[in-house]
Amino acid sequence: MKYISTRGNIAPVGFKDAVMMGLATDGGLLLPERFPVIDDGTLSAWRSLPYRELAFQVISRFVDDIPAADLKNLIDKSYDSFAHEEITPVVAKNGVHILELFHGPTLAFKDVALQLLGNLFEYLLKESGRKMNIVGATSGDTGSAAIYGVRGKENINIFILHPYGKTSPIQARQMTTVLDANVFNIAVNGTFDDCQNIVKDLFNDLPFKEQYALGAVNSINWARVLAQVVYYFYAWFRVTDSQESPVVFSVPTGNFGDIFAGYVAKRMGLPIAKLLLATNENNILTRFINDGDYSKGSVVQTVSPSMDIQVASNFERYLYYLFDESPARVRECFSQFAATGRMTFTAEELERVRKDFASRSVNEEETLETIAAFHLETSYILDPHTAVGVKAAQDCAAGSTVVCLATAHPAKFAEAVEKATGNRPPLPGSLEGIEQLPTRCEVMPADRATIQNYVAEKAL
Numbered sequence: 457m458k459y460i461s462t463r464g465n466i467a468p469v470g471f472k473d474a475v476m477m478g479l480a481t482d483g484g485l486l487l488p489e490r491f492p493v494i495d496d497g498t499l500s501a502w503r504s505l506p507y508r509e510l511a512f513q514v515i516s517r518f519v520d521d522i523p524a525a526d527l528k529n530l531i532d533k534s535y536d537s538f539a540h541e542e543i544t545p546v547v548a549k550n551g552v553h554i555l556e557l558f559h560g561p562t563l564a565f566k567d568v569a570l571q572l573l574g575n576l577f578e579y580l581l582k583e584s585g586r587k588m589n590i591v592g593a594t595s596g597d598t599g600s601a602a603i604y605g606v607r608g609k610e611n612i613n614i615f616i617l618h619p620y621g622k623t624s625p626i627q628a629r630q631m632t633t634v635l636d637a638n639v640f641n642i643a644v645n646g647t648f649d650d651c652q653n654i655v656k657d658l659f660n661d662l663p664f665k666e667q668y669a670l671g672a673v674n675s676i677n678w679a680r681v682l683a684q685v686v687y688y689f690y691a692w693f694r695v696t697d698s699q700e701s702p703v704v705f706s707v708p709t710g711n712f713g714d715i716f717a718g719y720v721a722k723r724m725g726l727p728i729a730k731l732l733l734a735t736n737e738n739n740i741l742t743r744f745i746n747d748g749d750y751s752k753g754s755v756v757q758t759v760s761p762s763m764d765i766q767v768a769s770n771f772e773r774y775l776y777y778l779f780d781e782s783p784a785r786v787r788e789c790f791s792q793f794a795a796t797g798r799m800t801f802t803a804e805e806l807e808r809v810r811k812d813f814a815s816r817s818v819n820e821e822e823t824l825e826t827i828a829a830f831h832l833e834t835s836y837i838l839d840p841h842t843a844v845g846v847k848a849a850q851d852c853a854a855g856s857t858v859v860c861l862a863t864a865h866p867a868k869f870a871e872a873v874e875k876a877t878g879n880r881p882p883l884p885g886s887l888e889g890i891e892q893l894p895t896r897c898e899v900m901p902a903d904r905a906t907i908q909n910y911v912a913e914k915a916l
C-alpha cells in the first residue's frame with residue numbers, strides 16, 4: 457500500500473515512511489492510495505475475532521512493509537496496557553450502545569492509537585538507528601496519551617503544547633506529572649488552534665523538520681486514524697447480528713480524526729448508515745454539514761474542552777474525497793480559507809456530504825442536562841464529550857441502532873460531572889494521588905520562534 461498527499465505534491469510513500477513523515481512534506485495530509493474493500497465473507501469471518509486479532513486484520517490491509525509477525529507483536533503489546541479484556545467494550549444503556557474507548561492508560565480514546573504509535577516509533581527507530589523529536593498539540597487528551605505512549609523510550613524526546621489553563625485540571629496533571637527526562641510540556645498562552653498552527657508551521661519548515669527529525673503524534677499522522685478504524689468494526693459486530701444491518705455512529709468531534717476513521721470504515725464496506733457528527737458550541741463542522749457554512753469563528757471555552765477547536769485538521773482528508781480526489785481543488789480551497797476565513801461548496805457537494813454525515817451542535821446546558829438525566833435514569837456517568845454525542849443521537853437518530861463513542865472517562869472532567877449530577881465521579885486507581893504529585897511544565901507565549909528555539913535547545 458502506498459500513501460499519497462491531499463495536496464498532490466509528493467511521490468507515493470510506503471506505510472513506514474508515512475508514519476515517520478507525519479505531515480506530508482507538501483503541507484498536506486497522507487492518505488492510502490485506495491481503500492481496501494472488505495467483502496461479506498471476510499466481514500462474517502471477522503465477527504468472532506477478539507480485538508487484537510481484528511486490529512491485526514484491519515491494520516494489515518494498509519501495511520505491506522512490516523513483516524506480519526512483527527506487526528502482530530506490536531499490536532498485541534499495545535493493547536496489553538488496557539484495563540478491560542475487550543479493549544473497547546460496548547455497553548447498552550437507555551436505548552443506545554456506548555462504545556467505551558477509555559480503558560487505556562490515560563482514560564481517553566487517544567490511547568487506542570497512541571499506544572500503538574509509540575510502539576511503532578520505537579520499532580522503526582531501532583530499525584533505522586535514528587532518533588526522533590516528537591512535537592504535538594493537545595486540547596487535553598492527545599498530550600497525555602502520547603506522553604504515556606513514549607515516556608522513557610530510547611531515542612525519542614516528546615514536546616507537547618497545550619493551551620494554558622484551558623484543559624481540565626486532571627488533564628493538565630496527567631501530562632505535567634510525568635517527569636521522565638524525555639518529556640517536555642509547554643503550556644501556551646493561547647488556544648488549541650494556536651498550538652496546532654505552531655506545530656504545523658514547525659513541520660512545514662522542512663529544513664527544521666529534517667534537522668531535528670520531527671515526529672507527529674497528532675491525527676495528522678495516518679497511523680493514528682488507522683488504529684481508530686478498528687473499533688468501528690469491533691462495535692458494529694457487537695451490536696448487529698447480520699451482514700446487512702446498518703448502524704449510526706455518533707461521534708463527539710473536534711479535530712475530525714475520530715469521525716474520519718469512521719468514514720474510512722464506511723469506505724471499506726462496513727454498513728454504516730450515517731456518521732453523526734456531534735459538536736459542542738465550537739460548531740463550524742455542524743454549520744458546514746447543515747448549512748454549507750464553513751466559516752471560522754473564535755474558540756469558545758466549554759465543559760468539553762478537548763473539542764474546543766475551530767479548524768479541524770483532518771477535515772482536509774475528507775475534502776480530498778469530497779472533491780473527487782482532486783489535490784488541485786483541495787489546494788484552491790485552502791488558499792480561499794487562508795485568504796477569507798471561509799470555504800464554499802456547491803449544492804451537489806453538500807448533498808453528497810449529507811449522504812454520509814448528519815450533525816448536531818449541543819450547547820453547555822444541554823450537555824450538563826444530558827449527563828444529569830442519563831445518570832438519573834441509568835446510574836451511568838457520561839463524560840461531557842460523550843454527553844454531546846449522546847444528546848446528538850437522542851435528537852437525530854431515534855429509531856436507529858446507534859453506537860455513541862464514549863471518548864473519555866468521566867473522572868477526567870470531574871468539575872463538569874459534579875456540576876451536572878451534584879457529585880464528583882469516583883476516581884479510577886490510575887488517577888489516585890495525582891493531585892499531590894510534583895509537576896514540570898514551561899509556560900510560553902503563542903509564538904512560533906520561542907517554541908522552535910526551545911525545541912531546538914532540548915532536542916536529541
Ligand SMILES: Cc1ncc(COP(=O)(O)O)c(C=O)c1O
Nearest residue numbers: 597709710711712713714762863
Ligand atoms: C474526549 C474527546 N472527545 C472527542 C474528541 C474529538 O475527537 P477528534 O478530534 O478526533 O474529532 C477529543 C479530541 O480529539 C477528545 O479528547
Ligand SMILES: N[C@@H](CCOP(=O)(O)O)C(=O)O
Nearest residue numbers: 594595596597598674675762
Ligand atoms: N482533542 C484533541 C486535539 C488534538 O487532536 P488529534 O486527534 O489531532 O491529536 C486532544 O485531546 O488533544
